[in-house]
Amino acid sequence: MSKSRFGRERRPLFCLLCVLLTGPQPSVASDTPNTSYSALSDTLVQRAQQEFARIEALVQQGTLAKSQLDQARERLEDAKDEAILARTLYAEVRIEDMTDDDAKSMIDAAQRRVDRQSKTVEDRRNLVDSGIIARAEFAAYQDELDARMRVLELAQNRVTLLGELKQMAEQEQRLENAARLNMPGLKNVMIRYEGNGLFGLGDLPAITSEFEKHFHRPLPISALGQTLVHQSMGLDHRNRVDVALNPDQPEGIWLRGLLERLHVPYLAFRSAVAGAATAPHIHIGTASSRLKLAQR
Numbered sequence: 001m002s003k004s005r006f007g008r009e010r011r012p013l014f015c016l017l018c019v020l021l022t023g024p025q026p027s028v029a030s031d032t033p034n035t036s037y038s039a040l041s042d043t044l045v046q047r048a049q050q051e052f053a054r055i056e057a058l059v060q061q062g063t064l065a066k067s068q069l070d071q072a073r074e075r076l077e078d079a080k081d082e083a084i085l086a087r088t089l090y091a092e093v094r095i096e097d098m099t100d101d102d103a104k105s106m107i108d109a110a111q112r113r114v115d116r117q118s119k120t121v122e123d124r125r126n127l128v129d130s131g132i133i134a135r136a137e138f139a140a141y142q143d144e145l146d147a148r149m150r151v152l153e154l155a156q157n158r159v160t161l162l163g164e165l166k167q168m169a170e171q172e173q174r175l176e177n178a179a180r181l182n183m184p185g186l187k188n189v190m191i192r193y194e195g196n197g198l199f200g201l202g203d204l205p206a207i208t209s210e211f212e213k214h215f216h217r218p219l220p221i222s223a224l225g226q227t228l229v230h231q232s233m234g235l236d237h238r239n240r241v242d243v244a245l246n247p248d249q250p251e252g253i254w255l256r257g258l259l260e261r262l263h264v265p266y267l268a269f270r271s272a273v274a275g276a277a278t279a280p281h282i283h284i285g286t287a288s289s290r291l292k293l294a295q296r
Helices: 016-022 033-061 066-088 100-129 135-180 201-215 228-232 250-261
Strands: 190-193 221-224 241-243 266-269 281-284
Touching: 033 066, 066 100, 066 135, 100 135, 135 221, 135 241, 190 250, 201 221, 201 250, 250 266, 250 281
Parallel strands: none
Antiparallel strands: 190 266, 221 241, 241 281, 266 281
């Protein structure tokens, strides 16, 4: 392994999504499990479309009942929504690189799958009560509904995290503007440590390694380098990292101490400016500058 300028071995980076939802990121490969699943989902949509067309023709000929076509339509819609989830919820996309449209499509797809299965469960429950199907058969439909509800909850959690990331970026922007205006009371909400003014993403593995050794869990990174969230706000977040830790809690205090020992610059945000609510966090690196100025 290569070494950072701190003399520590570099280790794989972690993102908040990987830590909270899927575990550590796998190494990059030409055909990862998630990309394979996305391709499989697209294939299943094509097959569902073909099956729908086949049944539609038979219904028009009077060979099959219209109820068969309704069932085929539901299977097609299910396959389409599963393909949306494959591209959003299950894909190897950093949560901070999701767009609002991605988030809405993800939630809507997960909700539609829950709604369809809820209707199916209710219909099957009536059949159980009538003695037409056994309770053991009904259990499979209920299990499927439970699984879909868990997926919906996962999607909702991801959207919540995306909202918190946006709040963090907005908070940094407001406090940086306030700092330039020398507004009073900033020391109560923001801690600035200049260090040696140098930090790059190549230095991060040494920091994550020390954190893991001490707390036995990955460093909860919420924004790694430039993200769509920062891009949309016109902020340059290259070679900067946001960590979802309260700077006044034990883990946050420990991280601040480590950064100061390494002379790494950081901004620690205790809370938002009065009237705004957002999660406290620690921004490793220099303050995010305006993107247009940084690109000159």
